Amino acid sequence: MAPPPSSTRDASFLSPLHYDDDASSIHSERSDQDSDSEDDEVLMGARTSADIRAHDRSVLLEEEERDKLLEDSRRRGRRGSSLAMRNPLVRNPLKGLFSKSYAELPSAGTEMEEVGVGPVPAIGSGSAKGVKKQRRRERRNKKKAKLMAKAERGEDGQLMYEMEEGGLKEDSETGASSETEGSDEADRRGLKGLQDDKIKRRRSWRRWFFIHLLIAVGFSILVLGAWKLSLHRKSAVPVQTMRSNGSAIFAPTTVLISLDGFRADFLKRGITPRLNALVKEGVSPIYMNPSFPSVTFPNHYTLVTGLYPESHGVVGNTFWDADLKEEFYYTHPNALQPKWWGGEPLWVTAENQGIRTAIHMWPGSEAHIMDIEPAFLDVYNGKEPLDNKVRRILELLDKPGQENQLAEIVDMRPQLIAAYVPNVDADGHKYGPNSTEIRVTINDVDTMLDHLFLGLEARNLTDIVNVVVVSDHGMATTDITRLIQLEDLIDMSLIEHTDGWPLYGLRPKNTADLHPLYDKLQKHAVTNPGFHVYLRDENMPERYHFSKNERIAPLWIVPTTGWAIVTKEEFDVADGIQHGKTYSPKGLHGYDHEHPLMRAIFIARGPAFPHAPNSRVEPFQNIEVYNIICDSLNLVPNPNNGTIRLPLKTVGTHTQETSLEEPGDPEAPKSSSASAIPSTIPTSSPSSPSSEPSQTSSQPSLHTGPPSSIPDPRPDAVISIPPLEASSAADPGEFSPVLVGVDEPVPETERPVVNDESKMTDKEKTFWKWFKDRLDKVKGWFAGKGKDSKGKEGENKEGKSGNVKESRR
Numbered sequence: 065m066a067p068p069p070s071s072t073r074d075a076s077f078l079s080p081l082h083y084d085d086d087a088s089s090i091h092s093e094r095s096d097q098d099s100d101s102e103d104d105e106v107l108m109g110a111r112t113s114a115d116i117r118a119h120d121r122s123v124l125l126e127e128e129e130r131d132k133l134l135e136d137s138r139r140r141g142r143r144g145s146s147l148a149m150r151n152p153l154v155r156n157p158l159k160g161l162f163s164k165s166y167a168e169l170p171s172a173g174t175e176m177e178e179v180g181v182g183p184v185p186a187i188g189s190g191s192a193k194g195v196k197k198q199r200r201r202e203r204r205n206k207k208k209a210k211l212m213a214k215a216e217r218g219e220d221g222q223l224m225y226e227m228e229e230g231g232l233k234e235d236s237e238t239g240a241s242s243e244t245e246g247s248d249e250a251d252r253r254g255l256k257g258l259q260d261d262k263i264k265r266r267r268s269w270r271r272w273f274f275i276h277l278l279i280a281v282g283f284s285i286l287v288l289g290a291w292k293l294s295l296h297r298k299s300a301v302p303v304q305t306m307r308s309n310g311s312a313i314f315a316p317t318t319v320l321i322s323l324d325g326f327r328a329d330f331l332k333r334g335i336t337p338r339l340n341a342l343v344k345e346g347v348s349p350i351y352m353n354p355s356f357p358s359v360t361f362p363n364h365y366t367l368v369t370g371l372y373p374e375s376h377g378v379v380g381n382t383f384w385d386a387d388l389k390e391e392f393y394y395t396h397p398n399a400l401q402p403k404w405w406g407g408e409p410l411w412v413t414a415e416n417q418g419i420r421t422a423i424h425m426w427p428g429s430e431a432h433i434m435d436i437e438p439a440f441l442d443v444y445n446g447k448e449p450l451d452n453k454v455r456r457i458l459e460l461l462d463k464p465g466q467e468n469q470l471a472e473i474v475d476m477r478p479q480l481i482a483a484y485v486p487n488v489d490a491d492g493h494k495y496g497p498n499s500t501e502i503r504v505t506i507n508d509v510d511t512m513l514d515h516l517f518l519g520l521e522a523r524n525l526t527d528i529v530n531v532v533v534v535s536d537h538g539m540a541t542t543d544i545t546r547l548i549q550l551e552d553l554i555d556m557s558l559i560e561h562t563d564g565w566p567l568y569g570l571r572p573k574n575t576a577d578l579h580p581l582y583d584k585l586q587k588h589a590v591t592n593p594g595f596h597v598y599l600r601d602e603n604m605p606e607r608y609h610f611s612k613n614e615r616i617a618p619l620w621i622v623p624t625t626g627w628a629i630v631t632k633e634e635f636d637v638a639d640g641i642q643h644g645k646t647y648s649p650k651g652l653h654g655y656d657h658e659h660p661l662m663r664a665i666f667i668a669r670g671p672a673f674p675h676a677p678n679s680r681v682e683p684f685q686n687i688e689v690y691n692i693i694c695d696s697l698n699l700v701p702n703p704n705n706g707t708i709r710l711p712l713k714t715v716g717t718h719t720q721e722t723s724l725e726e727p728g729d730p731e732a733p734k735s736s737s738a739s740a741i742p743s744t745i746p747t748s749s750p751s752s753p754s755s756e757p758s759q760t761s762s763q764p765s766l767h768t769g770p771p772s773s774i775p776d777p778r779p780d781a782v783i784s785i786p787p788l789e790a791s792s793a794a795d796p797g798e799f800s801p802v803l804v805g806v807d808e809p810v811p812e813t814e815r816p817v818v819n820d821e822s823k824m825t826d827k828e829k830t831f832w833k834w835f836k837d838r839l840d841k842v843k844g845w846f847a848g849k850g851k852d853s854k855g856k857e858g859e860n861k862e863g864k865s866g867n868v869k870e871s872r873r
Contacts, residue, residue, distance in 0.1 A: 120207055127201070208255075304698055306466075307671070309524040313467035316672065318530040318696045319457060319516075320410075320482040322367065322426070323509055324360060325489025325653065327497060327538035328352070328663035329726040335507045338514040339667065342533065346669030347679040347712055350724045354537040354664050354686055356608040356657040357567055360489065361394045363536040363664075363686060364427040368482070369407035370690030370704025372609040376407035378428070379615045384561040384571060386614060391561070394427075405433045408702040410693055412436040414480050417699055422460045422478040424453065429482075439478055446486055450512040457481055458519045461529065479697055485509060489539070496650035497539040497661075498729065530670030530696045534689060539651045540661040541729045546627040547647060548594050549637045553621070554581055556631075561617070566628045566654050569617025578618055585621060594627040607658070609705075625655040625662070626730025657685075660727035672696035672710060679714040680722060 304315045328351035362373035381394040411421040422440035423429040464471035495501035563569030585597040604611045688708040694701040695710035
C-alpha cells in the first residue's frame with residue numbers, strides 16, 4: 065500500500081510513518097467501543113504530531129468549557145429548587161470536578177440498586193458515551209504527561225531551542241514551518257513554563273532557605289564573638305588583689321610620673337636624695353634609652369603606647385602630613401585632634417577594661433583619642449607650682465574606693481595616675497644642663513617627689529601604691545661654635561616643607577631633586593663633623609625605627625649630639641660669631657637616642673615590683689614601659705612593640721662598679737674640620753664692655769670635655785672646681801676654671817703712640833702731663849669698678865651655692 069501523500073510531503077520523524085513505538089502508544093488505550101471516536105479519526109487521517117497536539121488542545125478546551133457549563137447548571141439547580149436530586153453516581157460533585165482525575169464509573173445498575181432507585185440516565189446521549197468521555201480524559205492526561213516529558217528532553221526541547229534562536233531551521237526534524245505550529249508551540253511553551261515555574265519556585269525556596277540559614281549562622285557567630293569579647297574584657301578586669309591601708313580598700317594602683325628632660329646621670333650629682341633613695345628601695349636600670357627622635361611628644365606617647373614613633377604616628381614635635389595636607393605643631397590647638405594620634409594609650413586601655421584613670425597634663429591626653437576620656441583630666445599648665453602636683457596626686461588617692469558603697473562612680477578613686485613634670489626640660493633649654501639654675505630645678509623636683517612619698521607614707525600607702533618615675537630623654541649643651549647654617553648646605557628654594565628640630569626633615573618640591581640634594585649634603589657631611597645625612601627609604605639606620613611612616617620626611621639631616629642646625633631666620637651664625645652673641649637655647653635634645661647625653665631614667669617601687677631592694681635590670685628602651693604599667697594594674701595590653709613583662713628580670717644590685725659614668729659635653733670643633741665655622745672666633749671678657757673691640761686669642765681655647773680631662777695651662781697649675789660646679793666647667797658661658805697658686809695674667813693695655821718728649825715744646829709737655837693724669841684717673845676708676853663687680857659676682861655665686869646646699873638638706 066502506498067504511503068499517504070502527507071508522508072511524502074513531510075519526511076520528518078514526526079510523520080506517522082516514522083513514528084516509533086512510543087508514537088503508537090499515544091492512542092494505545094483505544095478499544096473497540098471507541099473506534100469511531102474523534103481520536104480514531106485523528107489516527108486515520110495520518111496527521112502530523114503538530115496537528116494532533118492542536119486537535120488535543122481544542123478537545124481539552126471543549127471539555128473544560130463543557131465541565132464548566134455543567135457545574136454552573138448544577139449550581140443553578142441547587143439555588144432554584146430544593147427538589148433537585150443529587151446524582152448518586154457522584155458522591156462529592158466538587159471533588160469530582162476539581163480533582164485531577166474522575167473516579168471510575170461503576171457498572172450499570174450497581175449503585176442504583178444500593179440507593180434504591182432505578183437506573184439513572186448518563187450525562188449526554190447514553191452511558192456508553194459517558195464511558196468514552198472518561199477514557200478520553202484518561203488518554204488526555206497521559207498525552208499531557210508525555211508532552212511534559214518531551215518538553216524536558218528530546219523533540220520539544222530541541223524545538224524550543226530552535227525557536228529561541230530565531231525560528232525553525234530549514235532542515236529541522238521538527239518541521240519546516242513555524243506558522244502552522246504556532247498554537248502547538250504556545251502549548252509546549254506554556255507547559256514548559258509551568259514546569260520551569262515549579263522548578264524555579266523550588267530552587268527559589270531552597271535559595272531563600274540557604275540565605276536565611278547563612279544570615280542566622282552569621283548572626284550567631286557575631287553574637288558568640290561579642291559574648292566572648294565581653295568575657296575577655298571582663299576577664300581583663302582581673303580578680304584584683306585588694307589591699308587595705310587601715311581606712312580604705314585599694315585595688316592595684318599605680319602612679320606614673322614623668323620628669324621631662326631628666327638625664328640619667330643627673331642622679332650622680334648628689335642633689336637628688338629622694339630619687340637616690342627610691343633607687344635603693346626599688347628596681348631600676350642604670351639608664352633607659354628613649355626612642356628616636358629623642359624629643360618630648362613622640363617619646364611621651366611612646367611611653368604610654370609601647371609603640372615606636374613610626375608606629376603611633378607622632379614622629380616629631382613638628383611634622384607635615386602629606387595625606388591630610390596639614391602640619392602638626394605641638395603647641396598649636398590643631399595638635400589636640402585625634403587624627404594625629406595612633407595606637408592605644410594607657411588611659412584608653414585602662415578605661416576600656418573598667419579601670420578608672422587620672423591624667424595630669426600628659427602630652428596627648430587632651431586629644432580625645434579613640435573617643436575615650438580619662439575619668440579625671442588636668443589640662444596643661446606650664447606654670448603650675450610643683451607643690452600643686454603633689455596635692456593633686458594625693459587628692460586623687462584620697463577619693464573613695466570600692467569600700468564606700470555610697471560613693472558616686474564619677475568621684476571614685478582612679479587606679480592609674482599619670483603626671484607630667486616639665487620643669488627640668490624647660491630650665492635645661494633655658495640655662496643648659498650644666499648650669500646652676502638647672503641644678504636648683506633638679507633639686508626642686510626631687511623635693512616634690514619627697515613630699516609625695518611622705519604623703520604616701522602618712523596614708524600608709526608605701527606598700528600599697530606602685531610608683532614609677534621615668535623621663536623621656538636627656539639634654540646636651542649647645543654652643544655657637546657647634547651651629548650649622550642650613551642655607552649654607554642646600555638651596556632652600558627647592559624645599560617645600562621642613563620637619564623636626566634640631567634635626568631637619570626635608571621635603572623637596574620636586575621628587576626628582578631628592579637624590580641630588582642628598583648627594584650635595586653628603587659631600588658637606590664628609591668635611592663637617594656636625595651632621596649626618598639619611599634617606600628615609602634607603603639608608604636610615606635600622607635601630608632608629610624611623611622609616612615606616614609617610615609622615616617621616618624622605619630626607620633627613622641629623623646633627624651630631626651637641627650640634628644644632630639653624631636657619632638664618634632663627635639665628636645668623638656668621639653674624640653671631642662676629643658680634644660675640646650667645647646662642648639660645650643653651651640645651652638641646654632630639655639626637656641619636658642611644659647617645660649617653662640622651663639617656664633617660666626608670667625607677668619603680670611597689671607591690672607589683674617584689675624585687676630585692678636596690679635591684680638592677682639591664683638597660684631597655686622606653687617602648688617597654690607600657691607593658692610594665694599594664695602588668696602592674698593587671699591590664700591586658702594592646703599589641704605593641706614592647707616585649708618585657710612583669711616581673712622584671714634582675715641582674716644584681718646597683719654598686720659603685722656598676723654606676724653610670726657622667727658623660728662629657730661635646731667637644732668644640734677644630735677650625736680645620738668645621739667648614740661652617742671660622743678659624744678664629746672673637747671672644748670678649750665677661751667684665752669688659754661689649755663695645756670694646758674683640759681680639760683673637762692666641763692662648764689655647766677652653767677645653768669642653770669632662771672636668772677630669774681639662775689640660776693644665778701650666779705644668780705647676782692646679783685647677784680647683786667647686787663640687788657643685790664640677791660639670792659646669794665645660795660650659796664657658798657659665799663658669800671658668802680658677803687657677804690656684806698662679807697669678808692670673810693681666811692683659812696688656814694698648815697705649816696711644818706719641819712722639820718723644822724731648823722734642824716737645826713746653827706747651828705740648830704741659831698738655832701731655834695733664835692728659836696722662838686724666839688717663840690715670842680714668843684707669844683707676846675702671847679698675848675700682850672691676851673689683852667691685854667681681855666682688856659682687858663672687859657673693860652671688862656663694863649665695864646660689866648656699867641655697868642649693870640648703871635645699872639639698
